[in-house]
Amino acid sequence: MIEALRCLPGVGPKSAQRMAYHLLQRDQQGALRLSHALRHAIEVLRHCGRCNAFSESEVCERCDSPRRDASLLCVVEMPADLNMMEQTHAFNGMYYVLMGHLSPLDGIGPKELHLERLLARACDGSVREVILATNFTNEGEATAHYLGEMLRARGLKVSRIARGLPVGGEIEHTDAGTIAQALIERRSL
Amino acid sequence: MIEALRCLPGVGPKSAQRMAYHLLQRDQQGALRLSHALRHAIEVLRHCGRCNAFSESEVCERCDSPRRDASLLCVVEMPADLNMMEQTHAFNGMYYVLMGHLSPLDGIGPKELHLERLLARACDGSVREVILATNFTNEGEATAHYLGEMLRARGLKVSRIARGLPVGGEIEHTDAGTIAQALIERRSL
Numbered sequence: 011m012i013e014a015l016r017c018l019p020g021v022g023p024k025s026a027q028r029m030a031y032h033l034l035q036r037d038q039q040g041a042l043r044l045s046h047a048l049r050h051a052i053e054v055l056r057h058c059g060r061c062n063a064f065s066e067s068e069v070c071e072r073c074d075s076p077r078r079d080a081s082l083l084c085v086v087e088m089p090a091d092l093n094m095m096e097q098t099h100a101f102n103g104m105y106y107v108l109m110g111h112l113s114p115l116d117g118i119g120p121k122e123l124h125l126e127r128l129l130a131r132a133c134d135g136s137v138r139e140v141i142l143a144t145n146f147t148n149e150g151e152a153t154a155h156y157l158g159e160m161l162r163a164r165g166l167k168v169s170r171i172a173r174g175l176p177v178g179g180e181i182e183h184t185d186a187g188t189i190a191q192a193l194i195e196r197r198s199l
Numbered sequence: 200m201i202e203a204l205r206c207l208p209g210v211g212p213k214s215a216q217r218m219a220y221h222l223l224q225r226d227q228q229g230a231l232r233l234s235h236a237l238r239h240a241i242e243v244l245r246h247c248g249r250c251n252a253f254s255e256s257e258v259c260e261r262c263d264s265p266r267r268d269a270s271l272l273c274v275v276e277m278p279a280d281l282n283m284m285e286q287t288h289a290f291n292g293m294y295y296v297l298m299g300h301l302s303p304l305d306g307i308g309p310k311e312l313h314l315e316r317l318l319a320r321a322c323d324g325s326v327r328e329v330i331l332a333t334n335f336t337n338e339g340e341a342t343a344h345y346l347g348e349m350l351r352a353r354g355l356k357v358s359r360i361a362r363g364l365p366v367g368g369e370i371e372h373t374d375a376g377t378i379a380q381a382l383i384e385r386r387s388l
Contacts, residue, residue, distance in 0.1 A: 147369060173361060175335050175360065177376040184365070193287070195386065197361060
């Protein structure tokens with residue numbers, strides 16, 4: 011059990027031992043719940059056939075909802091990003107989750123990310139605009155660049171979420187790179 | 200001397216006393232240098248007639264430089280903002296320093312900020328575009344809005360620096376308000 015607990019990220023031998031003793035001595039119910047939840051998730055969860063996020067059904071509830079705007083497709087790296095976007099209540103379109111980003115040094119190219127699935131989804135006739143919402147890290151930017159070229163080549167309208175100063179941000183306390191971008195990408199009033 | 204040192208921001212009676220003893224016992228040279236620098240600055244510094252920043256001459260070196268693009272005028276709140284913009288090396292136009300922002304609750308309106316001076320500067324015939332680079336705080340945004348209306352009414356082209364995710368920013372670690380803005384102000388690729 012100690013050995014098995016070490017599959018959890020950030021858990022070394024000491025933590026694993028402490029967790030094991032805690033569960034056995036103080037929380038056997040919790041251990042059983044965890045055991046069940048793990049098995050249930052592994053058996054039941056799969057990738058939604060439309061957005062590629064985790065789902066219990068073939069097509070997830072979000073992709074199946076008639077209340078969402080099917081003409082907007084927002085591409086994010088991970089399910090956590092999708093959750094953050096949803097928390098803004100500013101987007102009511104559809105999503106596609108890459109489950110990573112391009113990272114040639116780690117051997118993750120277009121094939122490994124199964125970008126052909128995104129392409130098929132974006133070209134299924136319902137999508138009017140693809141919004142690239144990958145991170146503004148090096149990998150996220152490279153991924154957005156690649157996706158932009160790929161999708162525009164198919165005649166799709168593609169946009170990128172804005173770079174600039176955060177809400178509440180002050181020039182004096184912002185890094186030079188961000189200020190430079192905010193200047194370059196200034197908006198006409 | 201202790202009483203006088205308390206005019207420095209953040210210096211209470213204890214700090215002032217510590218500073219005074221330090222200067223008298225350990226750094227009389229420093230005290231004289233400070234005395235001279237204060238007097239020199241007060242006697243010599245004034246506001247540049249063009250950009251309103253502090254300057255030793257009627258028109259500051261920056262405003263007088265033929266190497267800068269006179270067709271772009273960037274409006275910032277404070278001299279510290281101007282310094283940050285310069286550190287980016289991304290802007291080679293002219294500046295106008297408001298020396299504050301609109302703040303009706305503190306009795307600072309268009310008249311107190313002498314916005315007629317900015318208007319005269321922006322309308323002097325050399326400026327093609329005014330870039331509003333006030334902060335993205337409530338006051339900075341309100342000031343940008345007011346300036347935008349005022350300058351556009353004179354037929355000037357006006358833009359606002361971009362709001363969005365910072366360089367290197369990750370969706371998962373960005374506040375909801377900023378993500379919402381980054382979505383609204385997305386750029387076509």
